[in-house]
Amino acid sequence: MTASPLRRAPLALALFCAVSTLLAGCAPDAAPPAAQATAEAPKAATSGIDLAGIDKAVKPGDDFDEYANGAWKRATEIPADRASLSTGFYVFEKAEKRLSDLVQGLEKANPGAGTNERKIADFYAAYMDEAGIEARGIAPLQPKLDAVNAISDAASLSRYLGAGMRADTDPLNATNFYTENLFGLFVAQGLEDPSKNVGYLMQGGLGMPDREYYLAGDKDMAANRAAYQAYIADILELAGDADAEKKAKTIFDLEMKIAKAHANVVDSQDIHKTNNPWAVADYAKNAPGIDWTAFFDAAKLNGQQTLFAWQPDAIRKLSALVASEPLQAWKDYLRFHAINHSAGLLPKAYADLSFAFYGTQLNGTGKQRDRWKRALGATDGALGDAIGQLYVKQYFPASSKARVEDMVKNILATFRDGVDKLEWMTPETKKTAKAKAETMLIGVGYPDSWRDYSSLEVKRDDPLGNALRAEEAEYRHQTGKLGKAPDKKEWWMTPQTVNAVQLPLQNAMNFPAAILEAPFFDPAADDAANYGSIGAVIGHEVSHGFDNLGSEFDAEGRLRNWWTPEDAAHFKAATDKLVAQYDAYEALPGLHLSGKQTLGENIADVAGLQAAYTAYHKSLGGKEAPVIDGMTGDERFFLAFAQAWRAKQRDAALRAQVVGDGHAPARWRALTVRNIDAWYETFKVAEGETLYLKPQDRVRIW
Template sequence: MHTRSLRRAPLALALLCAVAGASLTACKPGDDAAPKAAAAPASVPAAAGVGIDLAGIDKSVQPGDDFYAYANGTWQKTTEIPADRASTGVFYTVFEKAEKRLADLVQSLQKQQPAPGTDARRIADYYAAYMDEAGIEARGLAPLQPTLDAVAAINDGKALSAYLGSTLRADVDPINATNYYTENLLGLFVAAGLDAPEKNVGYLLQGGLGMPDREYYLSADKDMAKTRDAYKAYIAALLKQAGDTDAEKKAQAIFDLEMKIAKAQASVVDTQDIHKANNPWPTAEFAARAPGIDWPAFFEAAQLAGQPTLVAWQPDAIKKLSALVASQPLQTWKDYLRFHAISHNASLLPKAYADLRFGFYGTQLSGATQQRDRWKRALAATDGALGDAIGQLYVKQYFPATSKARVEAMVSNILAAFRDGVDQLAWMSPATKTLAKQKAETMKVGVGYPDTWRDYSALEVKADDPLGNALRAAKAEYAHQLAKLGKTPDRGEWWMTPQTVNAVNLPLQNAMNFPAAILEAPFFDPAADDAANYGAIGAVIGHEISHGFDNLGAEFDAQGRLHNWWTPEDAAHFKAASERLVKQYDAYEALPGLHINGQQTLGENIADVAGLQAAYVAYHKALGGKPAPVIDGLTGDQRFFLAFAQAWREKQRDAALRAQVVGNEHAPGQWRALTVRNIDAWYQTFGVKDGQKLYLAPEARVKIW
């Protein structure tokens, strides 16, 4: 869940029983129903901590017709999206709390004037440099000039290949990516090998686009066509601002090159197919396998010449991108690289450049009408460069040991619900059950913060060099990743900082991270009762556990090895259930004519269904056999499901919604909340009947695990 959504990486859990259709083995009656209380529970006043936004509920809507609108309708009608945001919702609420805390921490360091060479001083100086708008204006393009000169000096294919290699950077995890794209032609991801997880290897990834996804270039949708026109105008305007002649002509050539790059790229769905990614290529064979790039020059410049093998994650795309390096005019490549150097760094250049970039990426692509305050952008940039250094300060001040212990207990309960559920699966073979439970038992769970912290002592930060700081931070991250090549993977390594409002499952490590910043109300509220906490953060925890067993996670064993540990019969059952969920989400229309892609979002939808069911079972076990209290007229089960739906409340601008549907592996929150229609207990809790819009017959409810 990168920034706003749960993993992938961004990124199904074995439950009590599995039913994917009439032809599959059905659960025994009552297997996932709510336990019956021996006596009616007593009513408890609201002061006990309901954990639900009662005012946000719209009781004019029937839960069985639109549960999202029932749980969030009044909130949806009365909430305005901030002018500087593409969306708002629970994630934004929790993010704002973390942002305010980070601001207090960072700004207090500036007042303290920490000693030179300390992380505290690096944080203070990075932030101060970003905030120095007068200095940025005065320096103009000068800080970027060495980069622009390097582009101008490219005089042949070998030099072009070397430049592309020299600018190779550490890239996002393709398994956990959210809105994955990179303006560099290729990216490097370092992680455990798919076949041999005892050693880290390098994965080469496709890139090269200035817009979020290949569909922005290829789609026939009229809104996408308008965005393409706006992008060409942005390219021309930025080049003109930088003093280029023939800016419109160059912009067209750059756009045409990116169109070819888009056609060369693999789709999101293909990129998610781990078997298509498992392509170890000896570096000596890249020239023969993907002719076009001068690979020896590329690898030398990228500091990869000593690597015997790299994995081509999207092999066909890498072949086609390499061919484009040789076939397209050298001057077009130079113009393309010049544009992207300016565009990528525009926020650290004079205001005219930053405003042009915001006009396209902020307004056109996301619908935001106002730039975020400078201090917020400075804070985000500092956090991106020195995340672990800030994280140590954050958890010391804002994450109490009591919260860590309580969340760890919830994780333990939900994992136990998973393991118990495996034993009750009628359709799964004993051999597969044994391996599934082994994987669950060996999952490494990180709550709050990592055991070890990043060392930033080699990173030079200057209070008067914001662009230089950013460039050096990117190189430092690349060096950090290179240093892991060939080493034994650290299963305890975190891929998020503690102050990140997110959570992630890492299939290559068989591990999960739950950062401190997401463990806040309304996801997790120490003052709320268990029903709300299990419905909100419990479902998040269940979601991440479930990713170890979704359509991707089920491909990895307990050691993080790409290994088929299913019997053919079990695999067939899983596939049939998955296909039912694909069709369910294919039917949802996010915008007129734009449907959610059920295959693209399958892993997340599996994790939502399985995770919610696991959290529900764990919640009832946490009651210890006692009836749940009624609080403000809501039963425990009602609070549980309402907390889940309210955790996914979200209001997006159309441009942002379109971007998510086209290129993201998560369905928008409004439709994630409808996961409840696959949970039997929800029907009993809210009296949902046949004929209501969300009603699914018992045999049509998807139960992956």
């Protein structure tokens, strides 16, 4: 999961293949659209475990991921159009097929003009019109290119940069705000004053995913840099630019300076380093270089009194670059990024160049996804709530909602009980922790209200314009929240997203409908498997409220240190052990995981798995778990957890995740079990086996 103060990183962004937003919603005050009757959960009939995927030749204590998933890995190939394959992908495929059926059904139904259904159908149809895209060429982008060409001085450059700023809804998982946007804007409640929403200015401006792609010294990153500069030249040459190679070098050199200005991932995750309220009037003094008056006016932010500088040093350095670098270099840079940003909706030659670099070079993917899948993803990204409303009406029964809500309540209760039993925690800190757990908002399936898309213009013959207008509409939606009281029940994922999220500023959790499918949640499966899979996901998100970031926020979502020094010292000692544990994992030769970078997610994995295990045993009500498929309840619980994290990943994608993501790759998340005492007893793990940890070395946090 990525980690922002308002939005704690999604559970497995890189491997769960979460669709950003798929089909978006109708009237903002529409009633919850699930079935009315709450059915009793069906009696368990299956173990919920993929028996064929287990490799019994491997000792569980030597490599539990290989034991649980080794046979599946040998029998499974990553599709040519994907960088990875995981359990989440199969669930995603089911959601994608359902969404395709919904969209195709809308096209046949011929909905009325102006309705959400019409907008969904037209957005999708426009994206699929390859012949029209080829015929129009680069002309749909010409107004933007003309705006770049019209830049004549520092003020007009600043206005262009301000007008192009867009909303960043996940700042810590994407510490670089992509494309020509030198800055991104994140909107959330104030860190110390939760009564109103404020804006946070984020670093951006890189064409590759993270500063390490520019600065790391290994040969793979050097190859990426060479390929990127060649890609810039190819795009410019295709667009008819003279001196494309010379311009490509100028653009790359400018981005290298931008990368050197950036804060790294770990610093961007430090919430205390982001708490920098700058008066808008002081930006010119604090970060000279940009014409901030022109920038904020164009960004529609000139009415704000204060904007927080998330990465203040980076903002200072980026602003200085605006003044120090030649104006023509900026114009070349902005022209390239305008084309690059929209390459997927330009003629095929542009889209193919973009995929060859971003898909094949950076992620190792050999084949571009089918156009209908890309069209569906783009439609979902633009109109997510509209499709979500349709999705839950058709595919999410009230019985599933009720059963998962009960699981969440059980795990929250287990967590509160666990706090009471902590010998190291002082009564004062226990009281605050329990208050936070007791008031945590649970969102299962779908939100209480839906996004209003009435102002978004969608044209059946303007795919590029539709995409750009949708981005602008999202920006307006986010800036429209500035100065207003936060909506504590706001969702940051659509129902059709295969993911889950903890929201520390809202003290809330979202579990979208699409992740509540087998094998994560199977109404026909035994509780052991459901607690081991979706239960551990729930425990993970609950635990995020109390990890190294979540523990900085109280029940109101206010940034407040509610730990005593003694409690904080114990917590740090435990987390230091977890950092060391993950630092030791080697993903690729010479490339180790960063325990500090992934700490928040690793804490949540350990604490969440323990909470889910305890809640599972509590759900048995003192009875013995049945033996199913020759496995005890505990065996099924731990196997379900590891199989939920089964994955295969191309080396390039693995490298990208290790370098820039806040999550450990799936294989090492499956090894979380080595910190749980019950796993040792269940699988008879003995000293001398690879994963064995002495009891005192096992990480116990909550």
